[in-house]
Amino acid sequence: MHSSNPRNIAVSVHNLSKQFDGFTAVDRINFEVKKGEIFGFLGPNGAGKSTTIRMLCGILPPTSGEGKVAGLDIHTQREQIKWQIGYMSQKFSLYEDLTVEENINFYSGIYQIEEDTLRRRKEWVIEMAGLQRHRGSLTRVLSGGWRQRLALGCALLHEPSILFLDEPTSGVDPISRRQFWDLIYELTGRGVTVFVTTHYMDEAEYCDRLGMIYDGKLVALGTPEELKKEFMKETVLEVSCEQPMKAMAVIQNLAAVKEVTLFGNHLHAVVPDARTAHKAIQLVLSENAIKLSRLEKISPALEDVFVSLIEAQGKATATGGEGA
Amino acid sequence: MFGRLKEMLIKEFIQIFRDPRTRFIIFLPPIIQLLVFGYAVTTDVKNAATAIYDQDNSVASRELTSRFIRSRYFKVKENIREEGQIRHLIDHSRVKAVLQINKGFENDLRSGRTAQVQMIVDATDSNTAGILLDYGQRIAQEYSQEILLDRVARSAGPVRAIGGLDLQSRAWFNENLESRNFYVPGVIAILLMLVTLMLTSMAIVREKEMGTMEQIMVTPISSMEFILGKTLPFALIGFFDMVLVVLIAWGWFDVPIRGSLGWLFLGTGLYLMSTLGMGLLISTISRTQQQALMTTFFYFQPMVLLSGFMFPIENMPEPVQWLTYLDPLRYFLVIIRGIFLKGIGPEILWPQMLALLVMGVSVFLLAIHRFKKYL
């Protein structure tokens, strides 16, 4: 967390908090985002993701704590920050009663982009979003994926160095999501820092580093691999055998196994202790004359980490959180 | 500054004219309301149902009756023969007025005595009753004056004016007591307030509600540019509506414009500052368009009532009279009526203009101040 060179830091926050009428939405969070990385911000509904992003974008004054975006103070240099960042809010927020082209013209006008740069940027946005044939369509009639890419395009018109994306792919089909992430990778390849919130665990895996927020508190921070190692208490065993349905039924009854799920023609068994479970599974399968071809420990999915983290926190606060 | 303001204006105008609702607000209410007020809500009384109770039945009495009819203010519905009918007709609202000419009317006139004529009016609607009495009195006076002049002219003696007989009370500035001339400028003022309030109070809150505010707030646009971008189009629309209704008032209703159009526009500009500023303020404190609309009407209604448009301010209780000083409409009514009907200018109207300026600037500053907190 303590980065050596502050010039490599795009975003840093220190004890950042936000209260709404006594209700704490964000509670003294600390983290840093390095330049050029994709930082994923995970958390269940109402955890405080959007609130954090809004404070960083300078549209919501923090209650207390410090923060820097592109080396600028979020309390005192909000207006300068706005030149450096692009923001895509959770809710689609371009003008639905303007056409694609009118929206682009408006936002580039607000950023006072030069005439020839503008032409180039505009074409780039339209091509990137695949809207060549919809320049004159009202934004209202565009479907989800197009809207999202147009919103991203408008947030990128002024070539910001840091991009804040608040659940950019919610409600978008898998192919559009894939295309969207390809774009994100392309941007980071050019040195843009991306701060993104998401509910999708597969997307979280694409991030360089993750922060997990729950009930306003940052409960975990690290690369996806680090988080899996550090926070996954249970182990996942992958079982390859004949008659998987029958095997599942018998394994399910073992005391040493917490949960079994079918993955293709393998089984995934979540177990508190790998060694006892390993033995128990081998034994029960041979007793039932099921031929075991492979039994080994695999790394858990991020989703498992997320759920187990939230369950642990939920026990402490007695309010159950809902995962993605 | 101007570059970004220009972009705001372009965007606002596209949105304003693309939205059928705003198009409707701009054009229809001014025209409809003005026509309604111009035609229906005029307090002029025409063709009031009248009964004649002519006990004299002489040349003179018939002349008086026919003068009543020719005035077109009265329309004879009944001729009655006995006193008891008067009550019946009035009770049943069959007539609004009864003209009673006593026996001996002509004789009295001839012999130079005061001739007795009575007019009974149904005063349920005191306003109409007052107007009818006033009309009746004027007709009778005109008649008696003519008889008098006639006699003087015919008398052998030297012709000299006879003092003390000219009882005519002339209504100033609005000689025919045309209430339309009085009301139409007032209606213009109210319309301007309604249209500009409705449009601006929606302006900012709509962006908040649609979520577009969030996106615009992360751009480097300043509060001033945003607010001006939200206001200037509606100021222009306000002026456009002003021209539209003034044209209708002048071209269609023959309302005179005696003063200078330049001062009228200056006064309008000052007035619009208050109404637009107030609309903006409502827009910044409201969270939904619904809320803004409600607040607008809660503000608009008392402003109309307190303005003196319908009820004279002098008749209000004193604390309420103080409240009227906060009403921009109050000042603008004086200005617009003054310019339309009296042809006066800032030499007399400057206190009202100054009041509007002070009010407009303060409410604008307040709106900008409130808005900053959200950016």
Ligand SMILES: Nc1ncnc2c1ncn2[C@@H]1O[C@H](COP(=O)(O)OP(=O)(O)OP(=O)(O)O)[C@@H](O)[C@H]1O
């Ligand atoms: N303007 C506000 N006034 C009062 N409470 C608010 C406000 N904005 C957010 N909150 C509350 O703060 C908490 C965090 O909200 P936030 O929008 O940051 O959550 P989130 O993590 O983005 O959730 P989601 O996944 O649903 O978008 C929620 O309980 C929310 O109700």
Ligand SMILES: [Mg+2]
């Ligand atoms: Mg959110």
